[in-house]
Amino acid sequence: xxxxxxxxxxxxxxxxxxxxNPDQMTAIHELIGMLNQAIPGEHNRPxxxxxxxxxxxxxxxxxxxxxxxxxxxxxxxxxxxxxNQSVDEHxxxxxxxxxxxxxxxxxxxFDNRENVWGEGINTSARVNSLARPGQILASQxxxxxxxxxxxxxxxxxxLGKGWAKHHKLIHLYNLYMDGAGLPPAELDVWYGPFxxxxxxxxxxxxxxxxxxxxxxSGPAFRVAVLAKRLMDLDPANQEARQxxxxxxQAYLPKVSGARHLYDPFLSPLSPNTLxxxxxxxxxxxxxxxxxxxxxxxxxxSMMMVVAGEIKPTMQGKPMQARLARExxxxxxxxxxxREGAILGEMGxxxxxxxxxxxxxxxxxxxxxxxxxxxLSLPSDAELKDGTIPADLLAIMDIRRQVWDYYCAxxxxxxLNLHPLFNRLSATEKAELAYQGExxxxxxxxxxxxxxxxxxxxxxxxxxxxxTVTRTNGARATYRLxxxxxxxxxxxxxxxxxxxxxxxxxxxxxxxxxxxxxIVGESQDFREDVHxxxxxxxxxx
Numbered sequence: 324x325x326x327x328x329x330x331x332x333x334x335x336x337x338x339x340x341x342x343x344n345p346d347q348m349t350a351i352h353e354l355i356g357m358l359n360q361a362i363p364g365e366h367n368r369p370x371x372x373x374x375x376x377x378x379x380x381x382x383x384x385x386x387x388x389x390x391x392x393x394x395x396x397x398x399x400x401x402x403x404x405x406x407n408q409s410v411d412e413h414x415x416x417x418x419x420x421x422x423x424x425x426x427x428x429x430x431x432x433f434d435n436r437e438n439v440w441g442e443g444i445n446t447s448a449r450v451n452s453l454a455r456p457g458q459i460l461a462s463q464x465x466x467x468x469x470x471x472x473x474x475x476x477x478x479x480x481x482l483g484k485g486w487a488k489h490h491k492l493i494h495l496y497n498l499y500m501d502g503a504g505l506p507p508a509e510l511d512v513w514y515g516p517f518x519x520x521x522x523x524x525x526x527x528x529x530x531x532x533x534x535x536x537x538x539x540s541g542p543a544f545r546v547a548v549l550a551k552r553l554m555d556l557d558p559a560n561q562e563a564r565q566x567x568x569x570x571x572q573a574y575l576p577k578v579s580g581a582r583h584l585y586d587p588f589l590s591p592l593s594p595n596t597l598x599x600x601x602x603x604x605x606x607x608x609x610x611x612x613x614x615x616x617x618x619x620x621x622x623x624s625m626m627m628v629v630a631g632e633i634k635p636t637m638q639g640k641p642m643q644a645r646l647a648r649e650x651x652x653x654x655x656x657x658x659x660x661r662e663g664a665i666l667g668e669m670g671x672x673x674x675x676x677x678x679x680x681x682x683x684x685x686x687x688x689x690x691x692x693x694x695x696x697x698l699s700l701p702s703d704a705e706l707k708d709g710t711i712p713a714d715l716l717a718i719m720d721i722r723r724q725v726w727d728y729y730c731a732x733x734x735x736x737x738l739n740l741h742p743l744f745n746r747l748s749a750t751e752k753a754e755l756a757y758q759g760e761x762x763x764x765x766x767x768x769x770x771x772x773x774x775x776x777x778x779x780x781x782x783x784x785x786x787x788x789x790t791v792t793r794t795n796g797a798r799a800t801y802r803l804x805x806x807x808x809x810x811x812x813x814x815x816x817x818x819x820x821x822x823x824x825x826x827x828x829x830x831x832x833x834x835x836x837x838x839x840x841i842v843g844e845s846q847d848f849r850e851d852v853h854x855x856x857x858x859x860x861x862x863x
Contacts, residue, residue: 326426330392331447335380337417361398400503421451422461459504463494481663599717609684622670631688635680730761746847770824778817780832781808787828792821809856
């Protein structure tokens with residue numbers, strides 16, 4: 324059985340069990356009819372989607388472009404809204420939608436029909452169960468694969484975390500686009516206590532702390548943020564200090580071998596690292612239209628958006644994320660960073676060390692800032708007796724997490740901006756992002772590649788240079804933006820004898836088998852890479 328990651332949409336009718344039997348049948352019949360209309364026509368064929376019914380709704384697994392799942396969810400929610408406006412109040416019903424991208428497999432079911440099993444179906448159903456009436460709720464995996472976070476979709480709001488079976492943690496996002504779904508204004512604005520007097524902030528914090536202790540899906544990250552705020556306002560507040568220490572420790576038993584603070588960046592950090600992070604991090608508030616950093620400015624800190632939103636621009640123009648859509652060309656949307664987003668982390672490891680964009684608060688915004696100087700590593704001479712101080716362990720922990728973000732963002736940026744990938748679909752880019760590997764694996768290490776590596780992978784240079792000696796004795800140097808691997812489209816045997824990386828070199832590599840499959844499926848990509856390969860052959 325071949326399990327592969329696919330987008331799954333789960334929909335159910337709210338309060339279905341409270342309806343009469345005739346009303347249940349009418350609602351299901353209407354829901355299925357609207358779902359059929361909601362799926363874009365060119366994708367509404369049996370070989371492109373599989374419907375798995377349930378008593379009050381069902382799940383539909385899409386076999387092609389993940390954008391189809393987004394379009395279907397928005398259209399379905401709009402159809403329900405239009406329907407409810409045209410009927411009497413007692414005839415109305417509401418739905419909720421859960422979106423997830425996870426592994427599924429086709430299998431013949433009990434009635435000898437093709438159906439779907441796997442984690443993708445289970446988690447999509449769990450996301451659906453956590454949604455409110457009228458809400459489109461999506462997992463972080465879905466948002467990442469669909470490019471919703473990378474392109475800064477207008478109304479994609481991070482809500483927090485929920486639990487699936489066996490203590491599986493799900494990061495949840497509210498989707499509101501084109502008037503479909505729940506508007507952000509109807510969501511909980513949790514950071515209000517930042518603007519309250521100290522006494523009110525303490526009371527709110529204590530209430531949230533009790534909720535978090537009683538409910539394992541509660542607002543732990545937000546409690547931690549408020550605890551940090553109270554420590555700034557009232558350094559002697561021991562409850563807040565104890566909470567920061569205890570929050571990650573409290574979840575250690577819940578998932579074997581994992582540590583959770585209910586936040587994508589902070590979750591993997593140890594209690595000792597969390598204490599260091601919150602001790603060093605600084606709150607900064609920016610009013611709407613305030614410029615936070617200027618393009619070209621020396622980078623000296625990383626930031627986490629606590630509330631509000633930040634818009635990046637380059638050379639005075641809004642940054643745009645590319646979204647390729649099957650059969651509809653390429654769509655561009657302005658990039659916006661919202662709650663939970665990490666910014667400025669690339670400067671810690673980027674060879675230039677300069678800000679690549681201007682960041683402007685487009686709403687009143689609150690951020691955590693952590694100076695690079697608080698993340699610097701001491702020299703061997705500064706370490707006494709060969710012991711590693713606790714703070715140094717915390718710094719190393721945070722740097723590892725920042726490095727992971729840096730590697731993922733470089734891969735994402737290259738897939739969105741490099742001309743070789745311009746005409747790939749969102750699904751094809753997601754597959755390359757999933758299979759792509761950033762080297763070096765650890766910050767500061769040298770890149771080491773063998774001739775066999777140069778043949779088995781497509782290797783894209785993103786910093787530094789690779790010098791290649793071919794079997795005929797010729798030498799070639801590959802620099803920023805060059806792709807080592809194009810020649811495999813034109814030759815049958817490896818022409819590489821040696822591959823040497825200059826100090827500071829960084830590369831991304833994609834398995835040849837994955838690239839070959841996409842070349843075979845995408846005519847546009849095939850044309851682009853073959854043209855690039857011919858130029859490479861002529862140039863070398």
